[in-house]
Amino acid sequence: MGFDNDFPDSLDLRGRVLPLDRPLVMGIINLTPDSFYDGGRLPTPEAARDRALRLAEEGAHLLDLGAVSTRPGSTPPTQDDELRRLLPSLAAVRKVVNLPLSIDTFRAEVARAAADLGADCLNDVTGLRDSGELAEIAAGADLGLVLMHMRGTPETMQRDTRYRDLVGEVKAFLGGAVGRARAAGVARERILIDPGLGFGKSAEGNLLLLRRLGDFSSLGQPVLVGASRKSFLGVSRGLEVGERLEGSLAAAVAAVLAGAHVLRVHDVRATLRAVELAALIRNAAPEASPAGEASPAGETSPVRS
Ligand code: HH2
Numbered sequence: 001m002g003f004d005n006d007f008p009d010s011l012d013l014r015g016r017v018l019p020l021d022r023p024l025v026m027g028i029i030n031l032t033p034d035s036f037y038d039g040g041r042l043p044t045p046e047a048a049r050d051r052a053l054r055l056a057e058e059g060a061h062l063l064d065l066g067a068v069s070t071r072p073g074s075t076p077p078t079q080d081d082e083l084r085r086l087l088p089s090l091a092a093v094r095k096v097v098n099l100p101l102s103i104d105t106f107r108a109e110v111a112r113a114a115a116d117l118g119a120d121c122l123n124d125v126t127g128l129r130d131s132g133e134l135a136e137i138a139a140g141a142d143l144g145l146v147l148m149h150m151r152g153t154p155e156t157m158q159r160d161t162r163y164r165d166l167v168g169e170v171k172a173f174l175g176g177a178v179g180r181a182r183a184a185g186v187a188r189e190r191i192l193i194d195p196g197l198g199f200g201k202s203a204e205g206n207l208l209l210l211r212r213l214g215d216f217s218s219l220g221q222p223v224l225v226g227a228s229r230k231s232f233l234g235v236s237r238g239l240e241v242g243e244r245l246e247g248s249l250a251a252a253v254a255a256v257l258a259g260a261h262v263l264r265v266h267d268v269r270a271t272l273r274a275v276e277l278a279a280l281i282r283n284a285a286p287e288a289s290p291a292g293e294a295s296p297a298g299e300t301s302p303v304r305s
Pocket of ligand 1: 028069070125148194
Protein backbone atom coordinates (compact mmCIF):
# COMPACT_ATOMS: atom_id res chain seq x y z
CA MET A 1 0.00 0.00 0.00
CA GLY A 2 1.13 3.58 0.30
CA PHE A 3 -0.02 4.97 -3.03
CA ASP A 4 -3.51 6.29 -3.51
CA ASN A 5 -4.55 3.71 -6.06
CA ASP A 6 -3.11 0.68 -4.31
CA PHE A 7 -5.79 -1.76 -3.26
CA PRO A 8 -5.62 -4.11 -0.30
CA ASP A 9 -4.33 -7.56 -1.43
CA SER A 10 -7.39 -9.29 -0.07
CA LEU A 11 -10.75 -8.76 1.51
CA ASP A 12 -11.12 -9.78 5.14
CA LEU A 13 -14.76 -10.29 5.99
CA ARG A 14 -14.87 -11.24 9.65
CA GLY A 15 -11.79 -13.39 9.23
CA ARG A 16 -12.96 -14.99 5.98
CA VAL A 17 -10.24 -13.90 3.58
CA LEU A 18 -10.73 -13.51 -0.18
CA PRO A 19 -7.60 -12.73 -2.22
CA LEU A 20 -8.17 -9.98 -4.76
CA ASP A 21 -5.80 -11.33 -7.40
CA ARG A 22 -8.73 -12.64 -9.47
CA PRO A 23 -12.32 -11.47 -10.02
CA LEU A 24 -14.68 -12.54 -7.25
CA VAL A 25 -18.27 -13.58 -7.89
CA MET A 26 -20.97 -12.75 -5.35
CA GLY A 27 -24.10 -14.88 -5.83
CA ILE A 28 -27.45 -13.21 -5.16
CA ILE A 29 -30.06 -14.82 -2.91
CA ASN A 30 -33.20 -12.70 -2.97
CA LEU A 31 -35.69 -13.39 -0.17
CA THR A 32 -38.24 -10.95 -1.50
CA PRO A 33 -41.60 -11.63 -3.10
CA ASP A 34 -41.07 -8.72 -5.53
CA SER A 35 -37.47 -8.71 -6.77
CA PHE A 36 -37.22 -7.70 -10.40
CA TYR A 37 -35.67 -10.96 -11.59
CA ASP A 38 -36.26 -13.84 -9.19
CA GLY A 39 -38.90 -12.41 -6.87
CA GLY A 40 -41.17 -14.90 -5.19
CA ARG A 41 -39.04 -17.86 -6.08
CA LEU A 42 -37.47 -18.21 -2.65
CA PRO A 43 -40.27 -18.18 -0.14
CA THR A 44 -38.75 -20.65 2.36
CA PRO A 45 -35.49 -21.07 4.30
CA GLU A 46 -35.13 -24.51 2.70
CA ALA A 47 -35.24 -22.95 -0.77
CA ALA A 48 -32.69 -20.30 0.27
CA ARG A 49 -30.44 -23.04 1.66
CA ASP A 50 -30.72 -25.06 -1.57
CA ARG A 51 -29.92 -22.01 -3.69
CA ALA A 52 -26.93 -21.20 -1.47
CA LEU A 53 -25.62 -24.76 -1.88
CA ARG A 54 -26.09 -24.55 -5.65
CA LEU A 55 -24.33 -21.18 -5.93
CA ALA A 56 -21.48 -22.47 -3.76
CA GLU A 57 -21.19 -25.53 -5.97
CA GLU A 58 -21.13 -23.28 -9.05
CA GLY A 59 -18.10 -21.53 -7.58
CA ALA A 60 -19.44 -18.39 -5.86
CA HIS A 61 -16.84 -16.75 -3.65
CA LEU A 62 -19.41 -15.06 -1.43
CA LEU A 63 -23.20 -14.75 -1.20
CA ASP A 64 -25.48 -11.74 -0.76
CA LEU A 65 -28.82 -12.27 0.99
CA GLY A 66 -31.45 -9.57 0.73
CA ALA A 67 -34.98 -9.30 2.07
CA VAL A 68 -35.73 -5.82 0.67
CA SER A 69 -36.37 -5.29 -3.01
CA THR A 70 -34.77 -2.15 -4.40
CA ARG A 71 -36.60 -2.44 -7.71
CA PRO A 72 -37.32 1.07 -9.07
CA GLY A 73 -40.65 2.31 -7.71
CA SER A 74 -40.75 -0.19 -4.82
CA THR A 75 -41.41 0.74 -1.20
CA PRO A 76 -39.46 -1.06 1.55
CA PRO A 77 -41.14 -3.64 3.80
CA THR A 78 -41.44 -2.89 7.51
CA GLN A 79 -38.43 -3.76 9.62
CA ASP A 80 -40.35 -6.66 11.19
CA ASP A 81 -41.17 -8.07 7.77
CA GLU A 82 -37.56 -7.74 6.71
CA LEU A 83 -36.39 -9.57 9.85
CA ARG A 84 -39.02 -12.29 9.42
CA ARG A 85 -37.95 -12.90 5.82
CA LEU A 86 -34.21 -12.73 6.41
CA LEU A 87 -33.29 -14.38 9.68
CA PRO A 88 -34.63 -17.96 9.21
CA SER A 89 -33.05 -18.12 5.76
CA LEU A 90 -29.75 -16.68 6.96
CA ALA A 91 -29.64 -19.27 9.76
CA ALA A 92 -30.40 -22.08 7.29
CA VAL A 93 -27.73 -20.88 4.84
CA ARG A 94 -25.12 -20.30 7.56
CA LYS A 95 -25.49 -23.95 8.66
CA VAL A 96 -24.54 -25.38 5.28
CA VAL A 97 -22.06 -23.02 3.59
CA ASN A 98 -18.77 -21.69 4.82
CA LEU A 99 -18.58 -18.82 2.30
CA PRO A 100 -18.68 -15.21 3.47
CA LEU A 101 -22.31 -14.11 3.74
CA SER A 102 -23.25 -10.52 2.97
CA ILE A 103 -26.56 -8.97 3.99
CA ASP A 104 -28.27 -6.45 1.72
CA THR A 105 -29.84 -4.10 4.27
CA PHE A 106 -29.73 -0.45 5.24
CA ARG A 107 -31.27 -1.01 8.70
CA ALA A 108 -29.07 -1.15 11.80
CA GLU A 109 -31.41 -3.49 13.72
CA VAL A 110 -31.39 -5.95 10.84
CA ALA A 111 -27.60 -5.69 10.52
CA ARG A 112 -27.12 -6.42 14.24
CA ALA A 113 -29.45 -9.42 14.18
CA ALA A 114 -27.75 -10.74 11.04
CA ALA A 115 -24.29 -10.35 12.60
CA ASP A 116 -25.52 -12.35 15.61
CA LEU A 117 -26.50 -15.16 13.24
CA GLY A 118 -23.10 -15.26 11.55
CA ALA A 119 -23.22 -12.74 8.70
CA ASP A 120 -19.80 -11.50 7.54
CA CYS A 121 -20.53 -8.37 5.53
CA LEU A 122 -23.12 -5.59 5.23
CA ASN A 123 -24.22 -4.39 1.81
CA ASP A 124 -25.51 -0.85 2.31
CA VAL A 125 -27.21 0.45 -0.83
CA THR A 126 -27.48 3.87 0.83
CA GLY A 127 -23.69 4.13 1.30
CA LEU A 128 -24.04 5.43 4.91
CA ARG A 129 -25.94 8.43 3.51
CA ASP A 130 -28.62 8.60 6.20
CA SER A 131 -26.79 7.10 9.15
CA GLY A 132 -23.34 5.97 10.18
CA GLU A 133 -24.70 3.16 12.36
CA LEU A 134 -23.94 0.42 9.88
CA ALA A 135 -20.28 1.47 9.85
CA GLU A 136 -20.18 1.27 13.65
CA ILE A 137 -21.69 -2.20 13.56
CA ALA A 138 -19.24 -3.30 10.87
CA ALA A 139 -16.30 -1.87 12.83
CA GLY A 140 -17.45 -3.51 16.07
CA ALA A 141 -17.78 -6.99 14.58
CA ASP A 142 -15.05 -6.87 11.88
CA LEU A 143 -17.69 -7.16 9.16
CA GLY A 144 -17.13 -6.18 5.57
CA LEU A 145 -19.02 -3.15 4.31
CA VAL A 146 -20.20 -2.47 0.76
CA LEU A 147 -20.81 1.24 0.15
CA MET A 148 -23.08 1.90 -2.82
CA HIS A 149 -24.17 5.11 -4.50
CA MET A 150 -27.90 5.67 -4.95
CA ARG A 151 -29.73 8.87 -5.82
CA GLY A 152 -32.89 9.26 -3.72
CA THR A 153 -34.72 6.08 -2.74
CA PRO A 154 -35.87 3.08 -4.81
CA GLU A 155 -39.30 4.72 -4.91
CA THR A 156 -37.99 8.01 -6.39
CA MET A 157 -34.62 7.25 -7.92
CA GLN A 158 -35.62 6.95 -11.58
CA ARG A 159 -37.61 10.23 -11.65
CA ASP A 160 -34.57 12.34 -12.47
CA THR A 161 -31.46 10.61 -13.77
CA ARG A 162 -29.64 13.68 -15.13
CA TYR A 163 -26.31 14.68 -13.62
CA ARG A 164 -23.93 17.48 -14.44
CA ASP A 165 -20.98 15.12 -13.98
CA LEU A 166 -22.20 11.59 -13.22
CA VAL A 167 -18.83 9.92 -12.68
CA GLY A 168 -17.50 12.86 -10.65
CA GLU A 169 -20.60 12.97 -8.42
CA VAL A 170 -20.61 9.23 -7.78
CA LYS A 171 -16.90 9.26 -7.05
CA ALA A 172 -17.18 12.20 -4.65
CA PHE A 173 -20.04 10.46 -2.82
CA LEU A 174 -18.13 7.18 -2.52
CA GLY A 175 -14.99 8.98 -1.37
CA GLY A 176 -17.01 10.62 1.41
CA ALA A 177 -18.60 7.29 2.37
CA VAL A 178 -15.20 5.59 2.58
CA GLY A 179 -14.00 8.44 4.79
CA ARG A 180 -16.97 7.97 7.14
CA ALA A 181 -16.45 4.21 7.29
CA ARG A 182 -12.73 4.62 8.04
CA ALA A 183 -13.49 7.24 10.70
CA ALA A 184 -15.86 4.76 12.35
CA GLY A 185 -13.02 2.25 12.50
CA VAL A 186 -13.72 -0.03 9.52
CA ALA A 187 -10.42 -1.40 8.18
CA ARG A 188 -9.55 -0.86 4.51
CA GLU A 189 -9.57 -4.65 3.92
CA ARG A 190 -13.27 -4.67 4.75
CA ILE A 191 -14.55 -1.84 2.54
CA LEU A 192 -15.90 -2.18 -1.01
CA ILE A 193 -17.26 0.61 -3.18
CA ASP A 194 -20.05 0.29 -5.75
CA PRO A 195 -21.30 2.90 -8.27
CA GLY A 196 -24.84 1.53 -7.95
CA LEU A 197 -25.84 0.64 -11.51
CA GLY A 198 -29.58 1.16 -11.95
CA PHE A 199 -29.94 3.26 -8.80
CA GLY A 200 -30.94 6.67 -10.09
CA LYS A 201 -29.08 6.49 -13.40
CA SER A 202 -30.18 6.47 -17.02
CA ALA A 203 -29.30 3.54 -19.26
CA GLU A 204 -26.52 5.64 -20.82
CA GLY A 205 -25.34 6.63 -17.35
CA ASN A 206 -25.00 2.97 -16.34
CA LEU A 207 -23.01 2.24 -19.49
CA LEU A 208 -20.75 5.21 -18.86
CA LEU A 209 -20.12 4.15 -15.26
CA LEU A 210 -19.16 0.69 -16.47
CA ARG A 211 -16.74 2.15 -18.99
CA ARG A 212 -15.23 4.55 -16.47
CA LEU A 213 -14.87 2.16 -13.48
CA GLY A 214 -11.13 2.83 -13.59
CA ASP A 215 -11.87 6.37 -12.38
CA PHE A 216 -12.75 4.93 -8.97
CA SER A 217 -9.41 3.21 -8.47
CA SER A 218 -7.86 6.31 -6.91
CA LEU A 219 -10.21 5.81 -3.95
CA GLY A 220 -8.04 2.79 -3.11
CA GLN A 221 -10.90 0.40 -2.34
CA PRO A 222 -11.97 -2.67 -4.33
CA VAL A 223 -14.91 -2.07 -6.64
CA LEU A 224 -18.09 -4.17 -6.66
CA VAL A 225 -20.43 -4.00 -9.65
CA GLY A 226 -24.03 -5.18 -9.87
CA ALA A 227 -25.20 -5.22 -13.47
CA SER A 228 -26.79 -8.68 -13.50
CA ARG A 229 -30.08 -8.83 -15.45
CA LYS A 230 -30.74 -5.09 -15.01
CA SER A 231 -32.93 -3.30 -17.53
CA PHE A 232 -30.19 -1.15 -19.11
CA LEU A 233 -28.70 -4.38 -20.49
CA GLY A 234 -31.79 -4.80 -22.63
CA VAL A 235 -31.88 -1.30 -24.12
CA SER A 236 -30.43 -2.03 -27.52
CA ARG A 237 -32.96 -4.79 -28.29
CA GLY A 238 -35.77 -4.29 -25.79
CA LEU A 239 -34.85 -7.54 -24.03
CA GLU A 240 -36.87 -8.78 -21.07
CA VAL A 241 -35.20 -9.79 -17.82
CA GLY A 242 -35.09 -13.49 -18.74
CA GLU A 243 -33.26 -12.64 -21.95
CA ARG A 244 -30.42 -10.67 -20.40
CA LEU A 245 -27.88 -13.38 -19.61
CA GLU A 246 -25.60 -12.53 -22.53
CA GLY A 247 -25.80 -8.82 -21.71
CA SER A 248 -25.05 -9.59 -18.07
CA LEU A 249 -21.96 -11.55 -19.09
CA ALA A 250 -20.84 -8.81 -21.47
CA ALA A 251 -21.22 -6.26 -18.66
CA ALA A 252 -19.30 -8.48 -16.23
CA VAL A 253 -16.44 -8.84 -18.72
CA ALA A 254 -16.41 -5.10 -19.43
CA ALA A 255 -16.41 -4.43 -15.68
CA VAL A 256 -13.41 -6.69 -15.09
CA LEU A 257 -11.49 -5.15 -17.99
CA ALA A 258 -12.24 -1.73 -16.52
CA GLY A 259 -10.98 -2.75 -13.07
CA ALA A 260 -13.88 -4.33 -11.10
CA HIS A 261 -12.96 -6.74 -8.32
CA VAL A 262 -16.34 -8.27 -7.38
CA LEU A 263 -19.36 -9.03 -9.57
CA ARG A 264 -22.76 -9.31 -7.88
CA VAL A 265 -24.74 -11.74 -10.06
CA HIS A 266 -27.66 -14.12 -10.38
CA ASP A 267 -25.84 -16.49 -12.79
CA VAL A 268 -22.72 -17.62 -10.96
CA ARG A 269 -21.29 -20.41 -13.11
CA ALA A 270 -21.58 -18.53 -16.40
CA THR A 271 -20.21 -15.31 -14.90
CA LEU A 272 -17.26 -17.08 -13.35
CA ARG A 273 -16.28 -18.62 -16.69
CA ALA A 274 -16.61 -15.30 -18.50
CA VAL A 275 -14.71 -13.20 -15.98
CA GLU A 276 -11.92 -15.73 -15.56
CA LEU A 277 -11.17 -15.27 -19.23
CA ALA A 278 -11.57 -11.50 -18.96
CA ALA A 279 -8.95 -11.51 -16.20
CA LEU A 280 -6.57 -13.56 -18.37
CA ILE A 281 -6.99 -11.01 -21.14
CA ARG A 282 -6.51 -8.13 -18.72
CA ASN A 283 -3.33 -9.67 -17.31
CA ALA A 284 -1.88 -11.02 -20.58
CA ALA A 285 1.79 -10.15 -20.87
CA PRO A 286 3.99 -10.29 -23.95
CA GLU A 287 5.81 -13.64 -24.10
CA ALA A 288 9.55 -13.42 -23.49
CA SER A 289 11.51 -14.38 -26.58
CA PRO A 290 13.80 -17.48 -26.19
CA ALA A 291 17.35 -16.58 -25.09
CA GLY A 292 19.61 -15.60 -27.95
CA GLU A 293 16.82 -15.18 -30.50
CA ALA A 294 16.21 -11.67 -31.64
CA SER A 295 12.55 -10.75 -32.00
CA PRO A 296 11.36 -7.57 -33.63
CA ALA A 297 10.43 -5.01 -30.99
CA GLY A 298 6.88 -5.41 -29.67
CA GLU A 299 6.20 -8.68 -31.52
CA THR A 300 5.08 -11.74 -29.63
CA SER A 301 5.07 -15.29 -30.92
CA PRO A 302 1.65 -16.69 -31.84
CA VAL A 303 0.13 -19.13 -29.37
CA ARG A 304 -0.41 -22.56 -30.97
CA SER A 305 -2.76 -25.19 -29.76
N1 HH2 B 1 -28.47 -4.17 -6.94
C1 HH2 B 1 -29.60 -4.63 -6.38
C2 HH2 B 1 -29.68 -4.88 -5.01
N2 HH2 B 1 -28.62 -4.68 -4.21
N3 HH2 B 1 -26.36 -4.05 -3.94
C3 HH2 B 1 -25.22 -3.59 -4.47
N4 HH2 B 1 -24.15 -3.40 -3.67
N5 HH2 B 1 -25.08 -3.31 -5.80
C4 HH2 B 1 -26.12 -3.47 -6.67
O1 HH2 B 1 -25.96 -3.18 -7.88
C5 HH2 B 1 -27.37 -3.97 -6.13
C6 HH2 B 1 -27.45 -4.24 -4.74
C7 HH2 B 1 -30.80 -4.89 -7.25
O2 HH2 B 1 -30.77 -6.19 -7.75
P1 HH2 B 1 -31.57 -7.46 -7.12
O3 HH2 B 1 -31.14 -7.72 -5.73
O4 HH2 B 1 -31.39 -8.62 -8.03
O5 HH2 B 1 -33.08 -7.03 -7.18
P2 HH2 B 1 -34.09 -6.47 -6.11
O6 HH2 B 1 -33.49 -5.26 -5.48
O7 HH2 B 1 -35.31 -6.16 -6.94
O8 HH2 B 1 -34.33 -7.55 -5.10
